[in-house]
Amino acid sequence: MSHRPSPDTFLSSANPPVIARIEWQTVSLAVVIYGGFLAVTWFWQSLPVLVIIGLGGWLVAWHGSLQHEVIHGHPTRSRAVNDAIGWPPLSLWLPYTIYREGHLTHHRDEHLTDPIEDPESSYFTRTAWEKMGLIGRYLALWNTTLLGRLTLGPLVMIASFLLQEASSLFKGDRRRAVLWARHAVGVAVVLTWVVVVCAMPLWLYLFGFVYTGAALSRLRSYAEHRYAEHQDERTAIVENSPLFGLLFLYNNLHVLHHKLPAVPWYRIPVLYRRHRNALVTINGGLVYNGYLDVARRFFLKSHDDPRHPRHHDATSVDAATNA
Template identity: 35%
Template sequence: MAEYLGDSQQRRIATYLATWMARTEWPTWLLVIGIYGGWSLTLWFRFNLTLLPTTLLLIGFCVWFMSLQHEIMHGHPTRYIWLNKMLAYAPLAVWYPYTLYRESHLRHHNDADLTLPGLDPETHYVDAAVWQASGRHMRTLYRWRKTFWGRMLVGPSMAILDTWKVAFQQVSCGDFRYVRMGLTHGGLLAGMLAGMQHFFGISWWYYLLFIAYPAMSLAMVRSYFEHRAAPDCKHRIVINETGLPMRILFLNNNYHLVHHDLPRLPWYLIARVYQDDRTDYLKRCGGFNLHGYGGLIRDHGFNPIDAPLHPIAAVRYVL
């Protein structure tokens, strides 16, 4: 458990984890069945639904599946890594092999490195060397990614390219695990896309451009302002008190500081733990508290949330 927790808090959380719900993990098992079942039934009734409703439903299930993958990589619903991997490995969301995503994300959980370019694999800041080497167009993209709509439009492609760039660099250094990951994922993805086109009339390019890419954009709503640069690492992690629909879609990961403090806490207990100690969490996040995502859209739809150059680097370079 997190070192900041008092004895009473630890006992309370231990009590939650000892319940039948947490021991069986039935909410997560139900989620697995619901997401895979909903995605499959949407395809099964594709011709009754017509293309637009099918597209919207598949986008929703893909976003939910990415939230499920995140939950699974933190050790749910079983204690067996190989079984969890099987539950999360399907290429529904297209862009990353589950193993590659898991390795990258778990490195992100070193809170001391949060937001720091070159250390945090999920940062959306750039360091001084990258900024200096970037041309005018690339700097524009970095700034545009810091707006809400820019994040939705170019954020997925930039994240995909960055992740695969790191993977190729590892291969060039002799780490051939990424080749195996890519071939396995690519084979499963090719089979899935071919089956969708053959049986349901959804072409591979349509699924990539109009389902998988928008799904990743929607998933990035949560992470748009999930972290900020701050001296205290806990002040870098948001508490977003959003409404129930987004909490369900993102599996309570909007209470992001709780998740970073207790990364193995299952999704269905995060809100309860947060509400138990809400005052303490709001203090520990240093005022980094949001009330949903609507304000971000209103205030930062086309205005950058902050500078793309990390403040540590900004001392040396002017934007």
């Protein structure tokens, strides 16, 4: 039987340094992201469309990575300041407060991938799967391929989230209503800048910035987690990806983030290299050699069965796979 390092042993041996009062690396990153956003939207008429889409999608996805960073207590020790940095809704569809609450719930590692307990799970319960119907199940299966996740995935993610939120509002959730009202103010400011001041067509912003940014974010999350009996083996590592590593602020080395979520992004690579053997053993060897390796394995092949094993009855229908 192979020896698995105890997570507690890893945590004590990693011994990350004390977080600075102000992490200037992250402050600088925020300046680059917001400055880049203002520059691309202001000068968009001087740029080729493909450049606008590439830069716009990158900046919105990068902004999502920045939001993830501030959710975990960076770049200052003031939650109010951090939240102010992450709050502007460049993606339009996801209120920062909802993202913050859901993501912190996601970090209860004992519930990782559970479609009931983990807000970021891509799995379905047996009941939800059977309610989807044949077309819904086909779409869900396509969404488990990398190509499906990058093309259809953003639409599925955004639409399902907005429908769920609309249901809460229709049921009279007053706290949610206040939260969405504040978010709407931010969306109005962003769209006023983009559409009115910069005169960018709304379709270009929605596709080039919002949808493309969501697709890049779906690339990050695609191979992050998969179900395993042991909770530590549910979190993956994607190595050797310097470009996407920077875009995702090194959350591609995801098991390290789940073991030490307070470590700032710029310290993750060195800490990972120092403790790689222990981390790979802890997560059961769930390692990919860059995103090309992920694409090679799963471009047109399902990453996993979308029905969660703990919520799947053997008598459940398999119409989507056997039809």
